[in-house]
Amino acid sequence: MTDKNDILNGLANAVVNGDKDKAIKFAQKVLEENIDPYEAITDGCTRGMHVVSEKYDNGEMFIPHIMLSSEAMNEAITVLQPHVDVERTKESGVAVVGVILGDIHDIGINLVSSLLKSAGITVYDLGKDVPYEDFIEIAKDVNADVIGLSAMMTTSMMGMKDVVKMARREIPDVKIMIGGGPVSRDFCGEIGADAYADDARDAIEIVKEIIKEDRRRKASV
Numbered sequence: 001m002t003d004k005n006d007i008l009n010g011l012a013n014a015v016v017n018g019d020k021d022k023a024i025k026f027a028q029k030v031l032e033e034n035i036d037p038y039e040a041i042t043d044g045c046t047r048g049m050h051v052v053s054e055k056y057d058n059g060e061m062f063i064p065h066i067m068l069s070s071e072a073m074n075e076a077i078t079v080l081q082p083h084v085d086v087e088r089t090k091e092s093g094v095a096v097v098g099v100i101l102g103d104i105h106d107i108g109i110n111l112v113s114s115l116l117k118s119a120g121i122t123v124y125d126l127g128k129d130v131p132y133e134d135f136i137e138i139a140k141d142v143n144a145d146v147i148g149l150s151a152m153m154t155t156s157m158m159g160m161k162d163v164v165k166m167a168r169r170e171i172p173d174v175k176i177m178i179g180g181g182p183v184s185r186d187f188c189g190e191i192g193a194d195a196y197a198d199d200a201r202d203a204i205e206i207v208k209e210i211i212k213e214d215r216r217r218k219a220s221v
């Protein structure tokens, strides 16, 4: 039996050090010791990534190192994510998600996307650096209920406003949910988006609620 804190600290350190093998090893230990895998993602991997960010801000770490940390984090998430306990929705629903144009930070949206799939939602994940009109075209083609937009930079997040405008014009029934580091509930209100979540688990609950509400509304007309 190993102490939970040691395992979560080990995972965080593996991310900080960009050590893929250790990240996988500690992620496996999380499962062996029945630690909540989502807690390990937030309190292990993401905590490690915050340390990386601070070191980057202080000039102690540079981009090549952050890339190694990102890879280590992704490896750990690949082991942990299938075991995250997500309640499946009874209704079927469709989401189109992606990281907005000019932005290549996709760790967060990958997590949102895979948890949505685990919850039973059909997900079209457009990846990163996605042109605004692609969100609209694909959402139209697949008859989406929700578009999930991610941005990690103060510059790229401004494009969310354009996507909301285009969506209102072309697919007014589709709800727009936004998230990512610099995004906030206030910003969501300012650009006229429908929902904001600061974490993948909250995002799943919001999407389920949007779909439930939509089906209720359609049944009553």
Ligand code: B12
Pocket (backbone or CB within 6 Å): 046, 049, 050, 052, 053, 056, 057, 063, 066, 067, 070, 102, 103, 104, 105, 106, 107, 108, 109, 111, 112, 147, 148, 149, 150, 151, 152, 153, 154, 155, 177, 178, 179, 180, 181, 182, 196, 197, 198, 199, 200, 201, 203
């Ligand atoms: C990893 C990282 C990188 C990696 C990205 C690898 C990858 N595949 O994603 C690499 C090294 C490539 C990179 C590059 C750059 N980066 Co960088 N990066 C980071 C870092 C350290 C961590 C981001 C991360 O993955 N966090 C972990 C995940 C799990 O958290 P998350 O993304 O926030 O996601 C959660 C929530 O936000 C939410 N969520 C996310 N998306 C969505 C979407 C929806 C719909 C919902 C509901 C919820 C939701 O749920 C997620 C899970 O719970 C951040 C620092 C930070 N503190 O965030 C800087 C940071 C984002 N990067 C930054 C910068 C400046 C850059 C570069 C421009 C650097 C450069 N000079 O080249 C380039 C950008 C290139 C580009 N065009 O995008 C800045 C942005 C500053 C700003 N205000 O705009 C930051 C904040 C660093 C800093 N302190 O300055 N980066």
